Amino acid sequence: MFAPLTSRQELVSECEGLGLDQKAPRDWRETYNDEQLRAAITWLDERGTNAEQLIAAAATSPRLETWISRRILAGEKPSQIIAAMQRIGNLFAAIGSDGQAGLTFACLVMAALPFAVLGWVLPS
Known part of the structure; x- marks a missing residue:
């Protein structure tokens, strides 16, 4: 030590x-x-330090490694990246824990999303 x-x-x-x-x-x-x-x-x-936690997380998937690398190159602190990963994980856990209700809500959001985007992009 x-x-x-x-x-x-x-x-x-x-x-x-x-x-x-x-x-x-x-x-x-x-x-x-x-x-x-x-x-x-x-x-x-x-x-473990924030850097060690990021290295361990990046080793789990190439997509996550790319995402972490981009955030570091953008100038974010490792602690901010870890906090963002925890928020995203909590969001997915909340949606997934509802079972059918969460799946139904996600489907409704995805069904309404194109109409909302088109309404914003193509104003009447």
């Missing part, structure tokens, strides 16, 4: 590098004591 960090600034810097900003309250820098920061570093090390 790594040598223990000593100064508070080193602890804060390590937490920032591991992505604690996305997982803790906004004022964590002021409110967390040194022991809490060390515990957060241990937890984040076990969980």
